[in-house]
Amino acid sequence: MAVQTPNGFNLDRSGRRIVIDPLTRIEGHLRVEANLDSDNVIRNAVSSGTMWRGIEVILRGRDPRDAWAFTERICGVCTGTHALTSVRAVENALGIAIPENANSIRNIMQLCLLVHDHLVHFYHLHALDWVDVVSALKADPKSTSALAQSISPWPLSSPGYFKDLQIRLTKFFGSGQLGPFKNGYWGHPAYKLPPEANLMAVAHYLEALDFQKEIVKIQAIYGGKNPHPNWLVGGVPCAINIDGTGAVGAINMERLNIVSSIVDRSIEFVEQVYLPDIAAICSFYKDWLHGGGLSSKSVMSYGDIPENANDCSAKSLKLPRGVILGGNLKEILPIDHGDPEQIQEFVAHSWYKYPSDCCGLHPWDGITEPSFELGPKLKGSKTDIKELDEGGKYSWIKAPRWRGHAVEVGPLARYIIGYAQNKTEFKEPAERLLKGLNLPLTALFSTLGRTAARALECQWAAHQMRYFQDKLVVHIKAGNTATADVSRWKPETWRKEAKGYGFTEAPRGALGHWIKIKDAKIDNYQCVVPTTWNGSPRDPKGNIGAFEASLIGTPMADPQRPLEILRTIHSFDPCLACSTHVMSPEGHEMASVNVR
């Protein structure tokens, strides 16, 4: 029964199949099925995106200047990054150059998202895979305090502080109403932290919940609110007024000071809480190095955070850009978003129809027509799925490939590429962390590596916010206060037909939007998003995507409580609302509304 995929994984679906649906603590709806051999080792993995919203279909015929607001609603978690990608795509199509200040402000907003998202992901979506909350009740608060103080100068670390928290938790659990902690896998043998480390981590879970609401105020200052701040084709909507009257309607000294203070506090929180926690938690899980999947083979990053406005070349981008194939760290391949041979999407195993299931389509020429069909080996029925048939169509996610290769995207991909490019700012922190844990470089290619790369990147992003905030102030000081270019605001100034693309590095990885404009309206729009890359189903050649690859070979301690699967899938920070979208250039009427 075993088959080898072209990208080098052995799949065997003969064993017992387990199903996890809903896979929780992610954005959106995801189902994972896995076959286990007699030793409870995962031998086959199937991941399925189980929702579709059709935003690209909805975009057709609309004003390109509005597209950012629609695409921003693809995701309220990585909020803003689709909007940024969208305004870049429209500006690319229409030949609009944004002012330097707009570039700085956009970078600050995007970096703010990276910091916020990584922090919330780790503490609130991922930490419970490593932290046993119930075990925290058994901790000695004095020892917890000693542990906390030994790893960080963070002031909230007294024995009394941890004692109070423990009393509150004890009452909470004693109430019998466990809220979000109900039915967790507490006491699972794969939990390795001592009670003291668990108590410290729970304290930081709650502190991070408080602090995350502060970080996003940066987006609120420049974009009016969070989630879903406002963006603008041609620049940013917030004007700058440092000296004049009426400055209450613009970015003034008071506004700049709020941002500055939050940046400082973010750096402090990340360096005194998040990073020490990661190092501490990793030290207890050093031998749990499963989940590498595609990361040691093929990774991709588009790059982001342009140093100079309107320059998206690899040289100007502060996040790494390029592709590594077959684990060859010596060669970084260049990416061209406009080359129809490079980025293509396939639907052989996705619930869409193409003229031919064998061929891929570049996003500018993509077709999407939903087609909900299930394979012949399905167990259950069309509206009550017990087991999917991965031999047929099985996901609302398409399968994007770079020159035919499945690649992993995300913070780990960025760090691997930055490392391979010898970029000090990525290489040194990674080496420092590995050295502290006494682990080899290869340990990076794992679930833990993915989790650690996110923390390192969070620190990097917090410092880059400081850099661009200072740069903004320097520009203002030099008398440069422009924030928008309106020369091509009016549709009369546009070419009859235009096409463009925009890209960013979302917290979860490489994000691209492609747009075609005709007669001042959107003719075609498509987004290929990070979770589409990572969570893709198989392609026509049988290559598996990053989620599926990462699960192969993982031993499970208790298949009834699939903690190991959650651990690895969460390390990607899946975003299913992002990944399940389509476009329909022909404007098919999909179906009529049938209210049941």
Next chain:
Amino acid sequence: MATETFYSVIRRQGITRRSFHKFCSLTAASLGLSPLAAVSIANALETKPRVPVIWLHGLECTCCSESFIRSAHPLIKDALLSMISLDYDDTIMAAAGHQAEAILEETRAKYKGRYVLAVEGNPPLNEGGMFCIDGGKPFVEKLRSMAEESMAVIAWGTCASWGCVQAAKPNPTGAAPIDKVITNRPIIKVPGCPPIAEVMSGLVTFMTTFGKLPELDRQGRPSMFYSERIHDKCYRRSHFDAGQFVEEWDDKYARKGYCLYKMGCKGPTTYNACSAIRWNGGVSFPIQSGHGCFGCSEDGFWDKGSFYDRLTTIKQFGIEANADQIGMAAAGVVGLTVAAHAAVTAAKRLTHKRDRAAHKSKPS
């Protein structure tokens, strides 16, 4: 295991027994009940566990959950640990798969008629509902089943309230607001894309504190947060009244904070608390950061033309009248076309009309 009562929760938060009884007496008095009722209220609260909340996600982007966790007062940490019992929310819950599904079954059975169902997003109805699959089945089934035994349903955000972006034309999935599929339970609509954090937590704490549902307007929204337009409390309103407008992005008027009406601001037709409560702990709101309101809490706002199209008709009425009253009044009385170049004059005329309209709509 013993369940924690409302009383023990507030005692733990430092409220004395004496204050608690005072609160019960006041509640009784404000409800027009006899002093004896205070005793039964106290008794009810002392023996009542935290309200279980089941939070379901349909087609959505999770911005409502993200907004909810930004609540500054109460801190979301305290809401989660002390005020409600958020037993199911697939975005943050520890359990997954069948352990998660088991919670739904248990809640339905154990807390029949006593749990709140919060819904973020909406069900697609095309393709047998399979545009949103949850546990192998159409999401709409889970929604219906959990609504059946709930005390009340909260429709978080514009998706659940009106349909939002996935229901914008041509609505390929057949996404429907939840009141199209749940017709036998009270539904509280809390629109906004997303709603303001403090509006969300304000609603939750209102219900747990006062033990009743809030007063709703005819569209099903809590009147306390949705009875006024953005325009009514906008700090740039004086510029509108004075005819001072931003003419293009980043012009000298934008830097002075003039009114964004000509840039397409939908503040005059949008009912929400953004200009009063503001966002992210009151730090800003869209208009304050230079972009017009695009009306994200209004039904069908995605399909009302470009966000940058100037409103040509402003139903100009004031804070004394709400959307329902206006809806009931003849459109001719309150509706008026505002020619953009004559906005100042128009505003003056409208102010005059508004007084008349408000007067007319007051109950006699």
